[in-house]
Amino acid sequence: MIRIPCPHCGLRDHSEFTYLGDATVSRPPDDDAGDWTSGSRWSHYLYARDNPRGIHEEFWHHGWGCRAWLVVTRNTATHEVIDSKLAREREVQS
């Protein structure tokens, strides 16, 4: 069982959350938005995902709680949750 520490609600069962994907992907600039060809930055941003084994940052939404978006650091091999923070408080990667 995965339990996720929500900064607002405390330690909660993962069934209260929805997994929303890789939190390490950076959005390309909007001026490239018209290029959807294979291999473009937008195509990669929307469709290409790694499937890492080990420690990874993921977006989770606490839909059955405070409805906050979180960045959860989790070991994908053991399901150990190492850290969680509000998505709006994380440092933006460039």
Ligand SMILES: [Zn+2]
């Ligand atoms: Zn919460």
